[in-house]
Amino acid sequence: xxxxxxxxxxxxxxxxxxxxxxxxxxxxxxxxxxxxxxxxxxxxxxxxxxxxxxxxxxxxxxxxxxxxxxxxxxxxxxxxxxxxxxxxxxxxxxxxxxxxxxxxxxxxxxxxxxxxxxxxxxxxxxxxxxxxxxxxxxxxxxxxxxxxxxxxxxxxxxxxxxxxxxxxxxxxxxxxxxx
Numbered sequence: 001x002x003x004x005x006x007x008x009x010x011x012x013x014x015x016x017x018x019x020x021x022x023x024x025x026x027x028x029x030x031x032x033x034x035x036x037x038x039x040x041x042x043x044x045x046x047x048x049x050x051x052x053x054x055x056x057x058x059x060x061x062x063x064x065x066x067x068x069x070x071x072x073x074x075x076x077x078x079x080x081x082x083x084x085x086x087x088x089x090x091x092x093x094x095x096x097x098x099x100x101x102x103x104x105x106x107x108x109x110x111x112x113x114x115x116x117x118x119x120x121x122x123x124x125x126x127x128x129x130x131x132x133x134x135x136x137x138x139x140x141x142x143x144x145x146x147x148x149x150x151x152x153x154x155x156x157x158x159x160x161x162x163x164x165x166x167x168x169x170x171x172x173x174x175x176x177x178x179x
Contacts, residue, residue, distance in 0.1 A: 001027055004032045005029075009036055013026075017044075023155070026152070030146055034057070034143060039067070046087055051125050052127075053092070056121060057094075069107075071088055072091050072108045092111040096114065112178050124162060124166050136162075
């Protein structure tokens, strides 16, 4: 069992993630927050010209919205292109409600969809269609506040697994788009 702890999640994720060919099953005790894992994923998959990020959660906490807004403004350096580029090129949100979030926090998102039919929690990241090795998908027990109990997160890194989840999220974004 791969248990991730909040004290050293970066080291543990770095160790656990390349261990399997394309899927890592990670457990936590409700104290490894989605904010932390998302930040690690952004750094792990970042590549010129920036990431397309889609987030599907029933609700979004103001703390997590603030983190995403800050990451959207952040730049990364590409030695190959000798330039800075946005860490996140496109940021999309699929959720059940945006209650409790002010306009400033919502402005960070390029696309927002509100649907009552959201049946999963997921974070997907991709660097364009032509880079098959840079597609990350996180699903499962994603918590934004400490929630005691055993939670399972599934982290995948292949285009095939990404293509299982992303079309469903894209469908929500097309059908239920408010922004």
